[in-house]
Amino acid sequence: MRQPFIAGNWKMFKTVHESVVHVKELRALVKDVQGVDIVVAPPATALHAAAEAARNSNIAIAGQNCHWEREGAFTGEVSAAMVREAGAEYVILGHSERRTLFGETDLEVHKKLRAALTAGLVPIVCIGETLDQRDRQQTLSVLDQQIQRGLDGATADEVAAMVVAYEPVRAIGTGRNATPEQAGEAHAHIRLR
Numbered sequence: 001m002r003q004p005f006i007a008g009n010w011k012m013f014k015t016v017h018e019s020v021v022h023v024k025e026l027r028a029l030v031k032d033v034q035g036v037d038i039v040v041a042p043p044a045t046a047l048h049a050a051a052e053a054a055r056n057s058n059i060a061i062a063g064q065n066c067h068w069e070r071e072g073a074f075t076g077e078v079s080a081a082m083v084r085e086a087g088a089e090y091v092i093l094g095h096s097e098r099r100t101l102f103g104e105t106d107l108e109v110h111k112k113l114r115a116a117l118t119a120g121l122v123p124i125v126c127i128g129e130t131l132d133q134r135d136r137q138q139t140l141s142v143l144d145q146q147i148q149r150g151l152d153g154a155t156a157d158e159v160a161a162m163v164v165a166y167e168p169v170r171a172i173g174t175g176r177n178a179t180p181e182q183a184g185e186a187h188a189h190i191r192l193r
Contacts, residue, residue: 005163007039007124009064009092019046023053030058039090039124044078051087062090062124065098068111080112080119091116094126094150096169106149113150117158125150127190128168131176139168139182140189147193164190 014022019042030038041062042050051061063083070079083091093116094109109125116123127146129139143166151159166186171177178186 003035003037005037005039007041007062007090007092007163007165009041009062009095010043011064011097012043014042014046016046016049019043019050020053023050023059026059027054027057033058041090041092044083044086047083047086047088054087060090061088062092063088063121064092065095066091066093066112066116066119066121068108068115070115080115080121084119084121089122090124090163091121092124092126094146096126096128096167096172100130100169100172106146109146109150110152113154113162117154122162124163124165126165126167128166128186129170130168131170131174134168134170134176139186143186143189144193147190166190 010019023040026040037060038058039060039062040050040054041064044063047061047063054061063078063086065078066080066083067074067077070081080091091112093112094104094106098104113123113125127143127150129142133139133142147164154162166178166183168178
């Protein structure tokens with residue numbers, strides 16, 4: 001039986017102060033919850049403060065993204081090592097907004113995956129189809145491609161330790177979110193890969 005995994009991505013919301021307050025409020029609400037992995041992903045500016053606020057609780061912290069290089073002239077980027085040092089245990093990779101708004105490719109997701117694993121982070125790898133791909137009934141082939149390209153070369157142990165999240169790109173601003181049946185079909189397909 002898989003342990004349920006609940007992650008909240010705060011995107012570009014919450015200041016450092018607001019993040020700390022939110023983590024403290026969440027701590028009180030979930031302190032007795034067992035058998036569920038609870039993860040929140042605050043903005044990069046609040047990672048360290050949120051991690052401190054979550055210390056010794058059942059809440060884990062995730063970075064919302066990372067660069068594949070450990071360091072370099074990449075203005076505005078954060079490396080996986082920086083995300084880890086700030087207190088995160090997880091990092092979200094390939095999020096639908098990163099793919100659609102910033103043109104992130106499966107190859108870039110793969111390079112970020114390698115960097116995350118090297119830094120000791122648990123990758124939360126997001127995969128999913130666009131609205132056009134859904135309408136053309138290409139969902140499963142798109143998921144296969146994203147898994148193959150994004151997780152290329154990962155060992156069985158590495159795959160077992162990561163989280164693969166079905167997060168359809170089509171859910172952004174279309175009003176056509178995945179139904180429970182569509183999500184169930186995608187989850188079953190992903191598990192077979």
